[in-house]
Amino acid sequence: MSNPELPETSSPTHPQDYTAPDRSFYTWSNFFKVLLAGAPEERQKYLAVRDELREEKDCKRCESFRDWAFKRSPVVRFLRDEINKIGPDLGPQHVRCKRCVHGTKGSTSGGFSPDYGILLCANELVNKKRLEDTLAHEMVHAYDHVRFKTDPENLRHAACMEIRASMLSGECRFMREFFGRGQYKITSQFQDCVRRRATLSVRARRHCEDDVQAATAVNQVWESCFNDTRPFDEIYR
Known part of the structure; x- marks a missing residue:
């Protein structure tokens, strides 16, 4: 509980053997093909290509929503204050926005680690309300970690x-x-x-x-x- 594994994310720098995503696969025709009759593996491939091509844009949007939440969201501001009362401050500097690559057990929109802070999956959080809910979810995890000694x-x-x-x-x-x-x-x-x-x-x-x-x-x-x-x-x- 205290140290749940964070979702796998993209590497900040590409290795030498990195292969750029196939832009020809990320098209409207393929989108409708996947939407209407595509196999699960085709859908996963399409979404993976889309997320990688849009990574920079998604991360900037996520960071903007994150900063808004810490300034304007009542639940996020309240949780920050409560965590600060019993432990170290948890602010936007402890919340990272990254593209998440999901595993076989399904998708996720964020994660908490006492060692690394909070991760928000930029390619999953498409609006302020969803990011606010996800951030609040992970901040409750952070509160519980500070309040209890938990076994992951x-x-x-x-x-x-x-x-x-x-x-x-x-x-x-x-x-x-x-x-x-x-x-x-x-x-x-x-x-x-x-x-x-x-x-x-x-x-x-x-x-x-x-x-x-x-x-x-x-x-x-x-x-x-x-x-x-x-x-x-x-x-x-």
């Missing part, structure tokens, strides 16, 4: 961290679930979102064996962690 190999710790981060960051608000993720349930929508996202995050951990182990870890700590809203007085939505 302990799935119960990881599950508690993910439950609290999904619950407190605002990423499970009804409107985002309804319009952004196609989740149309009204009853227990918030709890279902937190549980689903926490389970997916635990499953993505390197030391988690399967879906059953991830769900079991979340169930074991659900009651206590879902009811722990610190440092907020109540759930921020």
Whole structure:
């Protein structure tokens, strides 16, 4: 929990054997081909080429949104203040924007490491609200790391961290679930979102064996962690 692995990112400098992306593959015709009938591997190739070609632009946009969040976002500013009360300051200088290359366990939009700070995946965060939610999620992880001595190999710790981060960051608000993720349930929508996202995050951990182990870890700590809203007085939505 205290030291989750960060997503793999692109190298800041290309090695000598680096092969430039095939621009001919990143075309509107290929986009519609992938969108309508493309195989999963074609889609992955298309997105990889797109992300590499747009890396500089995406990182600049991400850095601009990051700086806006630290100046204007109530939840980000509150979490920064609360972390500063119990540990070192966590500011924009500790948050890096990089292109993320996703592994076989799915995509991600950010990560936290006590050694390196927060990583935001510039190619995934296309608007201010999504970056704000992701940054708040990772800052809850940072708060928990400072507040507790956690074991990164302990799935119960990881599950508690993910439950609290999904619950407190605002990423499970009804409107985002309804319009952004196609989740149309009204009853227990918030709890279902937190549980689903926490389970997916635990499953993505390197030391988690399967879906059953991830769900079991979340169930074991659900009651206590879902009811722990610190440092907020109540759930921020």
